[in-house]
Amino acid sequence: MPSRPITFRAAQGLGPFELAKLWVDTDWPVDGRTQYDELAELAVMSALATWLQQWQPIAIHGAILAGARPEAVAARFETLGIRAPI
Numbered sequence: 415m416p417s418r419p420i421t422f423r424a425a426q427g428l429g430p431f432e433l434a435k436l437w438v439d440t441d442w443p444v445d446g447r448t449q450y451d452e453l454a455e456l457a458v459m460s461a462l463a464t465w466l467q468q469w470q471p472i473a474i475h476g477a478i479l480a481g482a483r484p485e486a487v488a489a490r491f492e493t494l495g496i497r498a499p500i
Contacts, residue, residue, distance in 0.1 A: 430462070442455060474487055
């Protein structure tokens with residue numbers, strides 16, 4: 415049985431903290447990657463990205479409350495080529 419999820423649905427079931435731990439896991443092979451390795455990494459990346467996007471408004475709110483200017487917050491999205499959700 416695989417130790418990593420290979421579908422988006424299976425990865426979503428892990429939750430954000432487990433996904434983040436998997437994403438930084440240093441046991442992902444670099445050379446000789448299999449189809450399973452590629453599918454597992456894609457599933458983990460996709461599910462983690464979904465969670466992070468859901469938390470972005472909270473992080474934006476926190477930055478504004480801490481005194482960050484809206485332009486500074488928006489600039490963090492521009493470097494990624496993403497339109498700021500504010």
